[in-house]
Amino acid sequence: MVHVGVTLNENHYLHDSLLNGFPCPENPSRLKKIQEYLKYTGLLDGVRCHIYNSEPATVRDVLRVHTNEYVEFVKSCTKDPRLSPGKDVYICPSSFDVLLGATGCVLNAGDLVVTGKCKHSFALIRPPGHHAGPDTSSGFCIFNNSGVLARYLQEVHGLERIAIINIDAHASDGTHAVFEADPSVLCISIHQDQSTLYPYKGFIRDIGVRPALGYCINMEMPPESSNPEYNVFYDEVVDKVLEKFHPQMVILECGFDAYHKEALTKLNLTITGYYQLIVKLAGKWNIVSLLEGGYHDDLGLLTSVVLRALAGESNIKDDVDLIDLLASRHAKTRKDFNNNLSLLKMRLEPYWDL
């Protein structure tokens, strides 16, 4: 049994679009559902998983990734609900404190693993972060949590090679904007075909810029892709690149909107799909998982599946049998996937010898 550290920003409910008078899918009920479900499962028993309290991050931590002007502007938006630092982003009076609380949980989740207290950890936080760039925010994201953690691990703990893997259905465009020219941080984003989904960035052809060509990897999964496609991609690209890069830490941008019940996207991962990916990753690397998107009712269930996978449990039962078969029989999905995989391998060939 592996002991998994869990952190959670208790003040997240103060970041709520309803306080500004409108609804938004990224709202406090997301984490509330997760907390209630985890309580029901008894997973947070202190043996398998344990909740660790976290201190808020400092502005200095955030400035390792974001510009001072941007951070000041985010802070100024808390004074006026009509102001926003980006598209599809809202700011409430307490949002700045919530953001520092979330980032603090992320840094603590990193500390727990890098100091050996836990083999893996999961920061259950909101708002998400992977669309936020150094001076931009969009898609509910304001501070780039994984970026701030990677820079912290480098500067404070002296890590030299960090991998950031995005399994949210949306491309990790903000994270790639932070690290596209930095070969010390390998970024891999597995997301829905970018001609069909926001942020319409992160195409297969985008592989980073000098001196980090090949260190930003974008795999576009055709709509309807499911467990078999994800497994093939993991085995043929992610696993091989990670083996060659040999990260000292893997930061997982863990979005739950690639799930077959997600209404905002068109991917078909099931419980088994998530479980298999996490087991493969956690079997070889130390994982700090960060909650990104996901807006359906099974967020608690999927969080528990990821925690069980990190803890080394094996008795995971899927709730569907047909999704794998349906996707595998969907000739167009498989054909498009194979095309995308070949294209990506060709793009990466000079850098990773796949």
Ligand SMILES: [Zn+2]
């Ligand atoms: Zn997403």
